[in-house]
Amino acid sequence: QVQLVESGGGLVQAGGSLRLSCAASGRTFSSYVVGWFRQAPGKEREFVAAIRWTTGSTYYVDSVKGRFTISRDNGKNTVYLQMNSLKPEDTAVYYCAVTRYGLGDRRIHVYDSWGQGTQVTVSS
Numbered sequence: 870q871v872q873l874v875e876s877g878g879g880l881v882q883a884g885g886s887l888r889l890s891c892a893a894s895g896r897t898f899s900s901y902v903v904g905w906f907r908q909a910p911g912k913e914r915e916f917v918a919a920i921r922w923t924t925g926s927t928y929y930v931d932s933v934k935g936r937f938t939i940s941r942d943n944g945k946n947t948v949y950l951q952m953n954s955l956k957p958e959d960t961a962v963y964y965c966a967v968t969r970y971g972l973g974d975r976r977i978h979v980y981d982s983w984g985q986g987t988q989v990t991v992s993s
Contacts, residue, residue: 871896871982873965878987881955889950889987891965898922898941902968903948904980905939907961907989914964916975920948928972933959955991962986 877889891903904919918929918939927939938951948965966980 871898871901871967873967873982873984875963875965875984875987878963878989880990880992883955883957883991883993885955885991886951886953887955887989889952889963889965889989891948891950891984893946893948897946898948898967900969902970902972902974903939903941904966904968905948905950906964906966906977906980907959908964908986909958909961912961914977916977917963918950919972921972922948926972930975952989955989957991957993960989960991962988 871893872895874892881887902919902921905917906914907917908914916930920927920939936954940949964983964986966983968980970979
């Protein structure tokens with residue numbers, strides 16, 4: 870089973886940027902779709918973006934299209950989430966996880982091997 874560790878969160882002003890990393894150990898991402906999710910205080914966890922490791926195909930929720938970019942580094946077995954033009958409403962704990970389901974499947978329960986999360990705080 871793959872183990873995931875997120876990093877790269879922090880405090881940034883509105884309009885700023887952060888790059889989150891999701892590093893895998895135990896096994897590679899090779900057969901998975903890797904997804905990023907976020908959970909704001911008092912809200913449900915929501916899908917943000919996903920990437921199919923084998924092809925690099927990507928999928929985004931509408932609210933982050935044009936601002937966030939998901940990518941992968943095969944050599945480092947790591948998935949990144951580059952976040953630009955950050956808004957206060959992007960404040961949340963960000964998690965990565967994997968699934969063998971489709972790239973556009975946003976259902977939380979089809980994802981597993983969740984990491985511990987990394988906090989992103991965007992000040993206004």
